[in-house]
Amino acid sequence: RRTGVPEAVLCASKSGTQIQAILIAAASAGRRLLFTRLEPAAVEALAPECRALLDYDPISRTAWCGGPPPAGTVRDGVGIVAAGTSDLPVASEAARTLEFLGFSAPVIADVGVAGLWRLMRRLEEIRGFRVVIAVAGMEGALFSVLAGLVDAPVIAVPASVGYGVSAGGTAALHSALASCAPGLLTVNIDNGFGAAAAAVKMMGKIKD
Amino acid sequence: RRTGVPEAVLCASKSGTQIQAILIAAASAGRRLLFTRLEPAAVEALAPECRALLDYDPISRTAWCGGPPPAGTVRDGVGIVAAGTSDLPVASEAARTLEFLGFSAPVIADVGVAGLWRLMRRLEEIRGFRVVIAVAGMEGALFSVLAGLVDAPVIAVPASVGYGVSAGGTAALHSALASCAPGLLTVNIDNGFGAAAAAVKMMGKIKD
Amino acid sequence: RRTGVPEAVLCASKSGTQIQAILIAAASAGRRLLFTRLEPAAVEALAPECRALLDYDPISRTAWCGGPPPAGTVRDGVGIVAAGTSDLPVASEAARTLEFLGFSAPVIADVGVAGLWRLMRRLEEIRGFRVVIAVAGMEGALFSVLAGLVDAPVIAVPASVGYGVSAGGTAALHSALASCAPGLLTVNIDNGFGAAAAAVKMMGKIKD
Amino acid sequence: RRTGVPEAVLCASKSGTQIQAILIAAASAGRRLLFTRLEPAAVEALAPECRALLDYDPISRTAWCGGPPPAGTVRDGVGIVAAGTSDLPVASEAARTLEFLGFSAPVIADVGVAGLWRLMRRLEEIRGFRVVIAVAGMEGALFSVLAGLVDAPVIAVPASVGYGVSAGGTAALHSALASCAPGLLTVNIDNGFGAAAAAVKMMGKIKD
Amino acid sequence: RRTGVPEAVLCASKSGTQIQAILIAAASAGRRLLFTRLEPAAVEALAPECRALLDYDPISRTAWCGGPPPAGTVRDGVGIVAAGTSDLPVASEAARTLEFLGFSAPVIADVGVAGLWRLMRRLEEIRGFRVVIAVAGMEGALFSVLAGLVDAPVIAVPASVGYGVSAGGTAALHSALASCAPGLLTVNIDNGFGAAAAAVKMMGKIKD
Amino acid sequence: RRTGVPEAVLCASKSGTQIQAILIAAASAGRRLLFTRLEPAAVEALAPECRALLDYDPISRTAWCGGPPPAGTVRDGVGIVAAGTSDLPVASEAARTLEFLGFSAPVIADVGVAGLWRLMRRLEEIRGFRVVIAVAGMEGALFSVLAGLVDAPVIAVPASVGYGVSAGGTAALHSALASCAPGLLTVNIDNGFGAAAAAVKMMGKIKD
Amino acid sequence: RRTGVPEAVLCASKSGTQIQAILIAAASAGRRLLFTRLEPAAVEALAPECRALLDYDPISRTAWCGGPPPAGTVRDGVGIVAAGTSDLPVASEAARTLEFLGFSAPVIADVGVAGLWRLMRRLEEIRGFRVVIAVAGMEGALFSVLAGLVDAPVIAVPASVGYGVSAGGTAALHSALASCAPGLLTVNIDNGFGAAAAAVKMMGKIKD
Amino acid sequence: RRTGVPEAVLCASKSGTQIQAILIAAASAGRRLLFTRLEPAAVEALAPECRALLDYDPISRTAWCGGPPPAGTVRDGVGIVAAGTSDLPVASEAARTLEFLGFSAPVIADVGVAGLWRLMRRLEEIRGFRVVIAVAGMEGALFSVLAGLVDAPVIAVPASVGYGVSAGGTAALHSALASCAPGLLTVNIDNGFGAAAAAVKMMGKIKD
Ligand SMILES: Nc1ncnc2c1ncn2[C@@H]1O[C@H](COP(=O)(O)O)[C@@H](O)[C@H]1O
Ligand SMILES: Nc1ncnc2c1ncn2[C@@H]1O[C@H](COP(=O)(O)O)[C@@H](O)[C@H]1O
Ligand SMILES: Nc1ncnc2c1ncn2[C@@H]1O[C@H](COP(=O)(O)O)[C@@H](O)[C@H]1O
Ligand SMILES: Nc1ncnc2c1ncn2[C@@H]1O[C@H](COP(=O)(O)O)[C@@H](O)[C@H]1O
Ligand SMILES: [Mg+2]
Ligand SMILES: [Mg+2]
Ligand SMILES: [Mg+2]
Ligand SMILES: [Mg+2]
Ligand SMILES: [Mg+2]
Ligand SMILES: [Mg+2]
Ligand SMILES: [Mg+2]
Ligand SMILES: [Mg+2]
Structure with a gap:
């Protein structure tokens, strides 16, 4: 540890x-x-x-x-944003890892950028997080839009959702890596666990 | 012909x-x-x-x-949107092809989605076109955002602008193809000529 | 909407x-x-x-x-061309999407270019459409031949039909993108839905 | 901003x-x-x-x-670790970006894992940073070793250093993404700028 | 030998x-x-x-x-078909190799399938060859159309002509390999020499 | 036909x-x-x-x-060589296609080059064919060795036999295409049918 | 033989x-x-x-x-090191092949570099082998670290363990090939058999 | 060291x-x-x-x-085999590295398998080495043939010699990795240095 x-x-x-x-x-x-x-x-x-x-x-x-984290120690500050319903398994891997590690993280789902107003409606809430985990498949355009709107560090988790050129998640991964929004961070495709672990490392440096 | x-x-x-x-x-x-x-x-x-x-x-x-198109025959209706200054050579290939084929098409540049408000400021103008050509490199997130905001057909031209995973334009191409915005169309990387030719084919079916 | x-x-x-x-x-x-x-x-x-x-x-x-489109509103003008029987599921996704969106689109099947005369026999009919959706797998040679013969915009839908280098549809996708016929447009592999959505966007700009 | x-x-x-x-x-x-x-x-x-x-x-x-950041505002807390001399241009891009953004970040170079003792000698110093940026080309093994040794968040910057399968930096990128050390974060190949921007976003949430 | x-x-x-x-x-x-x-x-x-x-x-x-082949030994029977002017260097490599090996082979150029009538005009001439070498870049649609029209064996030589997804010739190579025209044969990208050598091996089995 | x-x-x-x-x-x-x-x-x-x-x-x-080819019309002249037992399904697809098209073609199996003497033992027999079809998976080294030993045209059929880098047959395909033996021809991975069709086209030009 | x-x-x-x-x-x-x-x-x-x-x-x-190797002929000198439990099937393929060929080879498992001390604890034992076979999936960082610590030849066996960019084992393979530790050798992904065969070839040149 | x-x-x-x-x-x-x-x-x-x-x-x-290795310490036992003249730069990198490390290694060149007899003529000499380094580009068929003929360990060095699918050396690399000859070992493309280093590690375990 x-x-x-x-x-x-x-x-x-x-x-x-x-x-x-x-x-x-x-x-x-x-x-x-x-x-x-x-x-x-x-x-x-x-x-x-x-x-x-x-x-x-x-x-x-x-x-x-081995049971839940000790009562009274659970922190917040991390939020999870998912583009579509198909991304929920990956978003949940992140949320459950955070829960295991002592963080309570809300999941804000179905805010993909094909309908930008859905994201805009939830923006104030998202801006309240100190670390944002974003999950998206297909072309992963959500990552750039989100990272251009919030000042917290954003961790992109590309999801293996899609078909044709987006089958396997590589298109979304490349969107995250090539993003023109400065400071977007990436983990492996479907790696909700890794995104949560990184968020916990960041929160370990942030005192409440 | x-x-x-x-x-x-x-x-x-x-x-x-x-x-x-x-x-x-x-x-x-x-x-x-x-x-x-x-x-x-x-x-x-x-x-x-x-x-x-x-x-x-x-x-x-x-x-x-062989000179410009015959005077008095130039039409409008097509607009070109470019994410950044680096995309201007490709956008210009489209504009010049359109000019050669008898269409006058404005170029709206520097509206990449990392700063969403820049796109939003020009949105009404863009909504006035009957066919939109969009040029973007890097991760090509502009394509999905734009196609989710206008009702005209959008033709994505991925540009070979970027480095690492976006070198060569494949990341932007895959973003265009995998877009979750319904009805986005794509041509080859850097193919401003092809996008213009397709726009002209569409305009050929649209009477003023 | x-x-x-x-x-x-x-x-x-x-x-x-x-x-x-x-x-x-x-x-x-x-x-x-x-x-x-x-x-x-x-x-x-x-x-x-x-x-x-x-x-x-x-x-x-x-x-x-929610039922069919309102009676009396169904338009035509869009046609679907499929290279082989294996392409019919993808062609049908396009046809059904068009039906849902208020368009009646005939499917012209089994006109792959290995036997060019089969395509030539149906050419007049195809030339009557305002927007053509073409579905082909394997090497997708149909796309270039067709786009070189009609003046309507052609939307290529590469199908994930084939094996070896054409398994997954990438060979057909690249044929569509690299086509030497000016103005061919492409959507993702197997994306009959997206081709239909794009056709509807075009038809929205074309008054009867 | x-x-x-x-x-x-x-x-x-x-x-x-x-x-x-x-x-x-x-x-x-x-x-x-x-x-x-x-x-x-x-x-x-x-x-x-x-x-x-x-x-x-x-x-x-x-x-x-426009000159240096205002005197008296420069913070520390971010450190840069580079595997070899060939990685210094990328490491310097990160260091200069940090300097422009008001952070003074030391570069610890030539600590690649083929000679593990070189890294071990500098470990205490590295453990003092709140955010670590790691730059490595070739196979990028440094990323996993480092992320397994420090509790600060580690941002991997794969460098396009190498030849054969590591030409272009993809091998190092995939090592960063596939790392078995939980919580490693990645940016695009050679993207020292992006790593620095992400570090600044993290430091923005950490009060001194 | x-x-x-x-x-x-x-x-x-x-x-x-x-x-x-x-x-x-x-x-x-x-x-x-x-x-x-x-x-x-x-x-x-x-x-x-x-x-x-x-x-x-x-x-x-x-x-x-070492001079030309011995006078009086030059045979014909092999023909070379090239899609565009850009394909002429590769077509010439085949023609010159054939010349060196004792065969006189005409080059029929500029018959790409985007304008099908250009190919059709030369079809009778092409049907006279016992072995056909076809050179094409971009998407290589010429290969399938040609192999569907002649009864001689057709050897496809994909040319590294094009950009974006056809840069390097892979799109044309895959079209040749995935062709739905039965019996099309392929050599490496730009390998006019190899195509000529194979044609000579075939002609070695065909007595005049 | x-x-x-x-x-x-x-x-x-x-x-x-x-x-x-x-x-x-x-x-x-x-x-x-x-x-x-x-x-x-x-x-x-x-x-x-x-x-x-x-x-x-x-x-x-x-x-x-529709039954076998007309009695008395069956020709020989084509031979099939397979590297291992795993290649027999593909070799059989070629043999059966040839049988359907009126050719009787022997299959010479288990002559992979890891044990060169196995191939050498059968060499005289193989040299008797006018057209040779070679089937091999893994690294496909058989293709080059064989094409360097016989004067008949050799058609390589890469088989999707193997794992790791040879899974799917691409390694064998690339060996066939990149062969340093002049005049080797290739068809798609597993395409025994195509190799047989090409052999028949060649035999159509060769009178008995 | x-x-x-x-x-x-x-x-x-x-x-x-x-x-x-x-x-x-x-x-x-x-x-x-x-x-x-x-x-x-x-x-x-x-x-x-x-x-x-x-x-x-x-x-x-x-x-x-055909039974075990003749009694009294079994040699040692070869050791197998595996990064995680998931790598044991591949490590066992190597161990069993060695057993069949007359070598008794211990397997040292669960020494992945994300927890470097686990490897360090076993280092003396590993340094006693004359040939080391190393099995690792994910990013394969173990290969470089190990080859930098022992003077015996190290044969890397990349395992197809992982997901996203490491699915199929290519990331680990590229780490082995691009390793900055001089003298690391590689076999195909999952090829425990080949690693064992190579180790036996080396041991054949080393007299006890 | x-x-x-x-x-x-x-x-x-x-x-x-x-x-x-x-x-x-x-x-x-x-x-x-x-x-x-x-x-x-x-x-x-x-x-x-x-x-x-x-x-x-x-x-x-x-x-x-720093001068040559100490006089009187130079060993032999390692041999280098190169398929063609184009492979000599890579073969020389191996030979010079061996010289620097105290080994005198002959280079046997121009024995590619397209002309098998050239290899056969040198076979006895090659069989005398305790470790063989083989360098080949194009399709790398030499690796399998050689490893099937000698009992010494063979280290394949794929060379970035070739064009089309063999440009960059990947085809030869995959041939080495997928070889059906048991026990072939591989290093990165063009890595003559690494092959020599591995040979020295092996020779370090072999006493004269
Ligand atoms: N067959 C299809 N191909 C491509 N996109 C689709 C298809 N069906 C639905 N979509 C789009 O894909 C997205 C799916 O979002 P969701 O259903 O929220 O996961 C929406 O933007 C749909 O319009
Ligand atoms: N910039 C361009 N991008 C894509 N296709 C083009 C472009 N310029 C010309 N073409 C087409 O590419 C082909 C070039 O043919 P050729 O000039 O004969 O080699 C023709 O079909 C042109 O219409
Ligand atoms: N979902 C996950 N994604 C990425 N890494 C993981 C995941 N779950 C576990 N790991 C890490 O992967 C490695 C698995 O090691 P092992 O369980 O020994 O095979 C450990 O380093 C884990 O922390
Ligand atoms: N697990 C394995 N990995 C790599 N090669 C193998 C393996 N098992 C057997 N081989 C070799 O693969 C080839 C299989 O040939 P065959 O059994 O004739 O298809 C032979 O050269 C074997 O020595
Ligand atoms: Mg998405
Ligand atoms: Mg852009
Ligand atoms: Mg087809
Ligand atoms: Mg490095
Ligand atoms: Mg062409
Ligand atoms: Mg084989
Ligand atoms: Mg591992
Ligand atoms: Mg070679």
Whole structure:
């Protein structure tokens, strides 16, 4: 935890046996531990007494063992903005990671720039955050527009939503990286976890 | 000319000898002819009497022989919107092609979305066009924002402006193609000529 | 609807729960709404009373709620040309979107350029359209040939039909963008919806 | 300046005429303005009285007009770490941008991970920064190692240093994005300016 | 020569010293030898007595030593079709290689498919060849149209003519490979030499 | 059939309904017709009386209706060489296409160049063919070695066999295109059909 | 076996029938033979008497027939280092191949560089090997760090572990190839077999 | 030097000032130091007294200061095989690096596989090496053929020789990585230095 944020267990290419062993080791040691990319089917495959150790959320496909953060320590200051309904799984991965790490972060959804007024209606609220996480797929035009409107640092999370040239999320990733709005930051496609970890590192330097 | 727009001479990979021969043939036949991607150095290399046949513009790197369109036939209805100063050569290729084909098209520049208010200030003017050509490099976020604000068809021309992931214009091209604004149309990177030709085809179907 | 065409609901990366909620909201508000990329299995998964609200077509994978366009308002002028039978789902997405938006558009299929005479036989009919949507996969040679033969604007829809270098539709997309026929326009791979939306924007500027 | 950082003038694809016009406009208005990617040859090409308006640095290829930040306002807290000597132009672009924006940021160079002890020797110093900017080309392994050792947010700037698969900087960019160190942030290849702008946005939320 | 065609000397990445040494060795041994991708500047740099050994053509950038094929042995049967003037250097590389190998092959130029009638006018002539070499850049639509019209084998040579997505010739290459015309064959981008060598291998199996 | 080879029906992206309709139309008209990429499951899904019309081979996934070529007309002269057992489906697609078009072509398998002696043992046999089709995946080194050893034209069919950088067949395709053996020809990845069609076009020019 | 290592049977694109035939041929001839990429389902599909001939390991998906290497011949000297648990299937493919070829190689797992101390704790042990095989996915930063710390040759095996830009393993592959640590060697993504074969070739030149 | 091989100075993206400073520091300290990618023009630009410190070779573009390895310590055992004359600069970078590190390595050139007998003639000599470095561009078929014929470890160095799909060396790199010859190892494109460093690491484990 020397870096302010702990590593999490990325379950996508782990076998059920591996996941269960890691969970039992953490639970035995009384360690809190976050699991990401944990598919519902993988949860089903766990032994029932293992499953009972987990707080699981199927939309974000995240789980943790060891309970919530200590009461009274939860902070705010981070906000999550998502372009469309399709981006909610990625936005939720960020929100759940933040929750696990002691932050309560609202998700403002469906503010894609094809209908600019939807974003404008929520702008005051967004301007209140100290760190903004933005999730968008397709062409990711939301990133530049948003970063041009707020003075907080904006972390772009390109989502693998789309087809043709935007299949896999590369078009949105490149929009984030090539943005003409100064100071936009990027993480890997679909990496809601990484965006949340970075936001927590920033908040660690900001005293309330 | 069965398609409403004539072919032009793309000079980029032609030798000086080839360009001169094509020009002489057209001039001898009294044919009007448009040359694109004609570098200043290539114009310098022409025989002086050939150079004298051309109306050349170094910013757009376009030239034509055979004089302007017949007086009294020039139409308007097409507008060109450019995100930044770096996009002006491409925007000018469109404007000059339109001029050659009988259309007078204003260029509205420096309205990139990193500063949204700059676009908003010009919006009423832009909404007056029947066909809009939009030129942008970097991440091309302008395309989606614009197409979400006007009811005219919008033709995106991605510009090869930028570096890193936007070098060569692919990031802007993919933004245009993946746009979540319904009905955005695209041509090849830097293809101001093609966008103008398409606009003329559309205007050919629209009676004043 | 400020842009002349409404947004549609792209169902590909939405959960059943999300789709159903959007449908119920639209139906309750008496709003007409188009759904694209709606797989038969997703329709099956809807509650029966929701399914009953939809006019669904499994070939194009489109649906709408709120009934057909008002009687007596349907226009023509747009035509759809498809290279092969494999391109019909994409061509149908365009046709159904046009139908939803108040246009009746015939589909002329199986006119790929490997057998040029098939295209030539239908040329007069195609020349009658004011806007042409062309759908082709593989190498997309149809786009250039067609755009060189008609004076209406042509919108190319590259289809993700093919294998090897044409798997995913990129070869056809690049053919459309690099076409030496002046004025060809392109939308994203498989984006029949976007081509139809663009055609409607053009037709909005053309009075009958 | 609503976003906490002003836009700068990216000179790479602007003509001498354009750059000069922008400079004169800013100087006349008494506005401070930053120019990036300004090649020595482009500076030479300016009129002498224009050149005299600029504080130019050839290593970073940056210049500004309007003088230094107001005395007594310069803050620290941001540090720049560069893997090798080849990364210094990019690191300097970040340092100069920070200087223009009122931050004094030391550059710690030649700490690439092929010789890990070089990095370890400077670790305490690096751990003192509130925001770390890391510049590396080739495979960019420095990013992950560094982000695993410090608790400040780390902004990776991939440099277009290398050849073969690392030519152009994509290998380093992908290393930054795919890093297994939680919370690493990325900007475009060679984008020292963008990293500095993001650091300033973060520092704007951190009171001394 | 066990394969029916000799290797040629690809000069593109050889130093002047290397080329001169190879030439002298061949001339001393009285061997006929073909040089490709030999730039005018490289010919200039040769010692005058070496230059005198070469039959050099600057358009195709080919040269040979050892004189023409034996009189009375020259065959015909191979034809070369080029889409535009820009494709002539590549078409000439094929023609000159064929000449060196004992075949006289006419070049039919400027028959790109954007103006289909230009191709149709020359069709009977093209149908007379036993092997057809087709050269085209941009989107390479010529390949499919041609292969659908003739019963001879067609060898596509994609040319690196174009910009944006067709820069470098990949779009034309993919059109050739993905062609829906059965039996189209392809060689590398700009490889006029290879197409000629393949044509000679075919002609070696066809007795007059 | 003006091109010497008929088009075939590529079933990969056609629905069962479409395939059945095409089959019935051909059978009713008494037309022989070849189907490629026809999966066993798709054959199973046909109505039994339709299935009965087909001569189906599950390894090559090809089928035809209308019976074998007329007795007494079958020619030889074409040979197929495959690097490994994994390449047999693609090799069989070529062999079956040739059979449908009236050619009997032996398949020489398991002669990949990692064990060069295996190829050498079969060399005399291979040298007897007038046209050679070579199928190889992984790195496709077989193509260059083979084309350097025989004087017949060699058609390379890259197979989508392999993983990592050779997944999808691009590495083998590029080996074929970049081969330093003069005169190697290429078709699309996995395109056994196209290679066979090209071989038939060549054989059409070669009288027995 | 002229190369010191025998070829193995890559089962990934072979049918059950093909695998069974190869196995029976080897067993009948009393030949030892290694099978890689043999999925559990493919083993299940074998006839029971065939299955009984195999020593199968589902984690590495490897099998062999013909029994273990002769007793008393097993050597050590090769070590395998894996960044995370997700890399164990690839690491095991290497370990099992080494076992088949007569080498006993320990696997040191979970030493990724995001937590550098984990690697440092095992460094003495790793420094004892004469050849090191390193397996890592994501960004593959482990390769450079490791190769900068040991004097044995290091063979990098990039693993197809990750998502977004690291999906498929290309990011890790490029890190290995572009490494700034002198003398790092690479094999294809997921190619544990190839790394082991190379290690055996090296050990063949090193006498105990 | 803890890794058995020292880092070298990659001059490609360093300024003349930087190179000179590094050289003077090494010379003052009496340290031997290798410089790679040092263009003749960069050597010319050095101060004469600096130039005098260097043993420079323009073909390999390498230089060193500090004199040759101590007399009497030079070993052999490493051989370099190059496919063509164009590959000699890369082969020489490997040979010069080996010389600097105390190894005398012969270069066997012009043995590309398009003429297999050329390789076969030199095979016995090649089989005498304990480590083989192979350099090839174009399609890199030499790598697989060679690795299938010798029992020493083979290190492939793909060269950026070729055009079209082999421009930049990626086709040869992928051939090396995807090779079906077990145990082939790869370094980055043009990385003769890295191949030599790896060979030295191997030889460090092999006692004479
Ligand atoms: N969703 C995620 N995206 C990116 N990295 C993750 C994610 N979840 C976990 N990680 C990190 O990925 C690595 C996984 O390591 P391991 O679980 O050992 O394979 C650790 O560094 C985690 O902190
Ligand atoms: N700037 C341009 N961008 C795209 N296509 C062009 C441009 N200029 C000319 N063309 C077209 O490209 C083709 C050039 O053909 P050619 O001049 O014969 O090589 C013609 O079809 C032109 O209409
Ligand atoms: N088939 C389609 N192709 C492209 N865009 C679409 C399609 N269907 C809907 N859209 C647009 O994609 C966006 C989907 O947004 P949402 O439904 O909020 O995720 C909207 O802007 C739609 O208008
Ligand atoms: N896991 C593996 N990775 C890379 N190459 C392999 C692997 N397993 C087997 N091979 C090689 O791949 C080729 C497979 O040939 P075949 O079994 O004839 O298709 C042989 O050269 C094998 O030695
Ligand atoms: Mg979006
Ligand atoms: Mg822009
Ligand atoms: Mg098609
Ligand atoms: Mg570095
Ligand atoms: Mg062309
Ligand atoms: Mg193979
Ligand atoms: Mg890793
Ligand atoms: Mg080679």
